[in-house]
Amino acid sequence: MDTFELMAKKMNEMAPEERMKQIESLKAMCTCPGCPSYTICAKKARESLYCAMGKSFMCISEEKGCICPTCPVAKNLGLKNKFFCTRGAEKAQRYEHTLWGSTMV
């Protein structure tokens, strides 16, 4: 198991309140609002933590760069992907890559 798989397992085993606390603390660390792809719509909708929560809900469609690799959450969770707001959460992207054997740049 790599870091991400271990962290996902740990979060799955947490009580719902504990998991919510963990999510809130990760959201506080998310650097998406400083990213060129982040939009006013996303800000108004208070979107963040796409790596765990999944794609933006109709607020981000254009990829203008991704600063996820420099985010502390990426290191903490052992993320291997990026552009989570447009391409889906780490879990979803890993699954897709397994199915299609592709690596997006």
Ligand code: SF4
């Ligand atoms: S890795 Fe990206 S999506 Fe995840 S918290 Fe950091 S900036 Fe946000």
Ligand code: SF4
């Ligand atoms: S997921 Fe990546 S591309 Fe999307 S807003 Fe966050 S840092 Fe930018």
